[in-house]
Amino acid sequence: MDWFILAFISALFSAASAVSEKKVLFSLSALDFSFIISIVTLLFSLPFFFMLKFAEISSISLTILFFKTVFSAGAFLCVMLSIKNLEISEALPLLALSPGLVAIAGAIFINDILSGIEWLGIILMVIGAYILELRKSSKNLLDPIKAMFSSSKYSYVFIALILFTVSSLLDRVLLKSYLLPPYAFMAFQQLFFALIFTVIVLVNQRNITKQFKSINKKVFYLIIAISFFTVIYRYTQIEATKLVPVALVLSVKRLSVLFAVIAGGKLFNEENFYIRIAAVIIILVGAALLMNK
Secondary structure, three states, X not given: OOHXXXXXXXXXXXXXXXXXXXXXXXXXXXXXXXXXXXXXXXXXXXXXXXXXXXXXXXXXXXXXXXXXXXXXXXXXXXXXXXXXXXXXHHHHHHHOOHHHHHHHHHHHXXXXXXXXXXXXXXXXXXXXXXXXXXXXXXXXXXXXXXXXXXXXXXXXXXXXXXXXXXXXXXXXXHHHHOOOOHHHHHHHHHHHHHHHHHHHHHHOOOXXXXXXXXXXXXXXXXXXXXXXXXXXXXXXXXXXXXXXXXXXXXXXXOHHHHHHHHHHHHHOOOOOHHHHHHHHHHHHHXXXXXXXX
């Protein structure tokens, strides 16, 4: 299948997952949800284990995948904390800023020279983020910037951006350099997710069985749906990443932010809805300019 179609499918299911996650996080803590969804998604991933051919899997690739999953698990937990503490039309667009942060870090630390178009992309992303944080109560031009860097609830967004960047690069290494098959990637990644979050829950001295017993029927059905959406968007993203550079896949995958902002903003009656849509579009245009070298 064409990489663009795969990435677009990933974007659609990722958006559906994000909106559903926001609904569940009204009832559960971010950690409890992350643990439960890792277990349920592992059950949905069991068919991938029957496709395994151990001759195609090396101990080195599994070791890299484990550490990659640690980064991914940390990023996922930070995203859930962001979605829980911020409106979905505010949290997700900020998470789309990762290409800009990576490019600026490269220019500062490794002398990675940026073209004029790439600097334009960064400027557009900054403008979009600024518009995103505008409030009716803003009294001067610096209020949106102060709000973003003074509140602890935004720290989860920035941590997630860093962890996602590392995780995405390791995806490409595993699929291209080590030729790890996508079905093996999905099977073991989800197993590692479940193990990592189980350990975190136990370290926090939480009762594992109690986490499941406290879920009502409506939340349970939403978790089942999210697990299905998650398996689809992760697998299609992995298949697309196997075909083309990760930057191309992520540029299409980030359309999920626009889809989720439109759906979530309407569903949850979030403030500044149309202004935030405009901000998202500006951020995504900036990301596209930055990533199309």
